[in-house]
Amino acid sequence: MDFGAIAQLVERLNGIQEVSGSTPLSSTIPLNWMDKAPGVTASEGVRLAAAFAFAARAHVDQRRKGARQEPYLNHLAEVADLAARASGGADIDLIIAALLHDAVEDTPVTPAELEAAFGPRVAALVAEVTDDKTLSESERKRAQVAHAATLSPEARILKLADKISNVRDMAHSPPSGWSVARRAAYLAWAREVVEVCRPASPVLGELFDAIAAEASRGLEA
Ligand code: ZN
Numbered sequence: 239m240d241f242g243a244i245a246q247l248v249e250r251l252n253g254i255q256e257v258s259g260s261t262p263l264s265s266t267i268p269l270n271w272m273d274k275a276p277g278v279t280a281s282e283g284v285r286l287a288a289a290f291a292f293a294a295r296a297h298v299d300q301r302r303k304g305a306r307q308e309p310y311l312n313h314l315a316e317v318a319d320l321a322a323r324a325s326g327g328a329d330i331d332l333i334i335a336a337l338l339h340d341a342v343e344d345t346p347v348t349p350a351e352l353e354a355a356f357g358p359r360v361a362a363l364v365a366e367v368t369d370d371k372t373l374s375e376s377e378r379k380r381a382q383v384a385h386a387a388t389l390s391p392e393a394r395i396l397k398l399a400d401k402i403s404n405v406r407d408m409a410h411s412p413p414s415g416w417s418v419a420r421r422a423a424y425l426a427w428a429r430e431v432v433e434v435c436r437p438a439s440p441v442l443g444e445l446f447d448a449i450a451a452e453a454s455r456g457l458e459a
Pocket residue numbers: 313317339340400
């Protein structure tokens with residue numbers, strides 16, 4: 239790994255961070271800045287660090303729904319960790335897509351921006367797991383189950399990791415105002431999505447089962 243390049247990257251990011259605040263991402267980050275930095279090559283480590291910084295800024299004002307109000311980035315880091323482990327860490331695009339999986343759905347970031355910054359494969363993976371926001375909440379939930387069968391194996395890994403993280407959060411820090419019935423309905427829906435995605439990563443499937451069982455016991459208590 240080129241630590242000189244990483245140090246330069248961190249220096250540049252610090253400069254960007256100071257001026258970015260909560261202004262829209264697209265207005266503060268030149269998407270081709272990496273190409274212009276002398277000595278900085280888009281090695282895997284550099285791309286991964288850039289994706290972390292990009293995700294952190296894109297979701298800067300978001301918190302998780304749970305009572306603890308964790309930073310949204312915690313969820314993205316967890317999904318990336320799960321996707322990396324499930325795939326043996328070899329597929330860097332998959333890990334980057336995991337960090338950015340909610341960026342188009344939940345922030346002003348566009349697919350074109352993702353493609354310019356991280357390439358067409360990352361943008362395509364994120365597009366696969368992005369809900370159609372023109373649908374109602376219940377329509378989106380139905381669509382996720384139907385759509386799961388059409389996903390690539392990599393996108394199914396993202397779905398599995400996302401559901402593990404969401405169900406774990408729901409069990410440990412349930413959103414205030416969610417009744418037991420609402421939590422049970424969420425768990426049942428997550429199980430449906432996982433059943434379709436499970437063949438892409440039996441290991442993640444098993445981890446989901448363990449976490450879903452724990453969540454289910456919590457609902458009975
Ligand atoms: Zn997510």
